[in-house]
Amino acid sequence: MNVPLLDLVAQYRTIKDEVLPAITGVIEAQQFIMGPAVAQLEAALARLGNARHGIGCASGTDALLLPLKVLALRPGDEVITPAFTFFASGGAVHNAGGTPVFVDIEPDTLNVDPAAVEAAVTPRTRALLPVHLFGQMANMERLLGTAAKQGIPVVEDACQAIGARRRIAGAWRMAGELGWVGAYSFFPSKNLGGWGDGGMIVTSDDATAERLRKLRLHGGAKQYHHDEVGTNSRLDTLQAAVLLAKLPHLGAWSAKRREHAAYYTQALEGLSPVRPPAVAAGNEHIFHQYTLRVERRDALQAHLKAKGIGHAVYYPVPLHRQPCFASLGYREGSLPISERAAREVISLPIYPELTRAQLEAVAGAIREFYR
Numbered sequence: 001m002n003v004p005l006l007d008l009v010a011q012y013r014t015i016k017d018e019v020l021p022a023i024t025g026v027i028e029a030q031q032f033i034m035g036p037a038v039a040q041l042e043a044a045l046a047r048l049g050n051a052r053h054g055i056g057c058a059s060g061t062d063a064l065l066l067p068l069k070v071l072a073l074r075p076g077d078e079v080i081t082p083a084f085t086f087f088a089s090g091g092a093v094h095n096a097g098g099t100p101v102f103v104d105i106e107p108d109t110l111n112v113d114p115a116a117v118e119a120a121v122t123p124r125t126r127a128l129l130p131v132h133l134f135g136q137m138a139n140m141e142r143l144l145g146t147a148a149k150q151g152i153p154v155v156e157d158a159c160q161a162i163g164a165r166r167r168i169a170g171a172w173r174m175a176g177e178l179g180w181v182g183a184y185s186f187f188p189s190k191n192l193g194g195w196g197d198g199g200m201i202v203t204s205d206d207a208t209a210e211r212l213r214k215l216r217l218h219g220g221a222k223q224y225h226h227d228e229v230g231t232n233s234r235l236d237t238l239q240a241a242v243l244l245a246k247l248p249h250l251g252a253w254s255a256k257r258r259e260h261a262a263y264y265t266q267a268l269e270g271l272s273p274v275r276p277p278a279v280a281a282g283n284e285h286i287f288h289q290y291t292l293r294v295e296r297r298d299a300l301q302a303h304l305k306a307k308g309i310g311h312a313v314y315y316p317v318p319l320h321r322q323p324c325f326a327s328l329g330y331r332e333g334s335l336p337i338s339e340r341a342a343r344e345v346i347s348l349p350i351y352p353e354l355t356r357a358q359l360e361a362v363a364g365a366i367r368e369f370y371r
């Protein structure tokens with residue numbers, strides 16, 4: 001049986017009748033730039049993220065870059081972020097004029113290690129940029145403690161974790177809620193994916209929200225009047241309309257992903273070369289990815305490929321070992337947990353529309369390989 005890693009067509013079939021009229025509405029109104037759907041989505045995601053403001057922008061990458069621009073980083077200013085993440089987390093720091101300081105991760109959750117963050121703080125540290133990797137929140141309570149001690153802001157990379165929650169001191173807190181700002185991505189493969197690029201920043205800081213609204217419009221609140229130099233980073237009205245139509249499904253989709261994850265974890269139980277993803281106590285994971293750590297990964301990949309089972313390695317090279325960051329001087333072995341994760345991880349199909357037969361085919365192929 002063929003099981004693709006991701007099947008957006010399967011989702012499209014279930015929501016076509018809701019999304020296509022929303023798109024037609026935008027086309028009929030011809031309001032492609034900052035049409036009403038943008039503000040509606042901003043309000044809806046601010047509510048979801050327990051924040052006062054949502055600021056739409058062109059991508060998740062820009063949702064990281066624009067707040068970092070607000071910090072006006074100078075050469076040598078440091079922002080601490082995990083080495084094991086998607087490239088944008090480190091790239092945004094560089095593009096905002098700062099230096100990414102890469103730290104290691106926890107071996108079980110693969111999220112940033114708060115002790116490593118604490119140890120990496122220097123007088124040049126201007127912000128922390130934790131990532132809620134694969135859909136579960138990092139240890140925000142410890143990270144917020146470190147940030148508060150230093151008097152620096154936290155930029156939450158919640159691009160993979162929209163709707164994820166963590167129970168802290170008896171209360172559920174949303175991904176994106178606890179930092180100075182939180183960044184979401186609407187890349188099509190995300191739990192809430194657009195039909196193109198898109199992103200959003202959430203924040204409860206009124207002054208920051210105002211700055212961000214300007215920065216995404218060339219630095220001006222009034223057309224052709226520029227207080228500062230910003231850029232063009234708007235969320236497209238068509239994307240906002242698609243996302244508004246999809247948003248009511250997000251909770252059910254993430255619940256389905258959790259259900260599939262539970263199936264895999266149970267079906268792979270007892271296979272010693274396979275370590276299923278760990279969910280930290282207090283976390284409600286949204287399983288943007290279901291990522292195993294395995295032995296003999298290359299051979300497993302070849303086996304899955306031969307069986308028609310989709311899979312991917314997120315991420316094969318940690319950021320501190322990327323050629324573009326070679327000048328930062330990190331050697332092989334400097335962040336060993338990230339390096340080991342990069343050698344061992346493999347992600348399986350986890351999209352909500354997977355059938356039981358498909359789930360069984362994926363787990364069966366893995367069991368067969370390690371038999």
Ligand SMILES: Cc1ncc(COP(=O)(O)O)c(C=O)c1O
Nearest residue numbers: 059060061086088159185186187
């Ligand atoms: C952890 C993380 N940060 C940032 C991004 C950047 O988002 P985008 O692709 O929308 O620019 C992504 C998504 O691809 C991501 O997974």
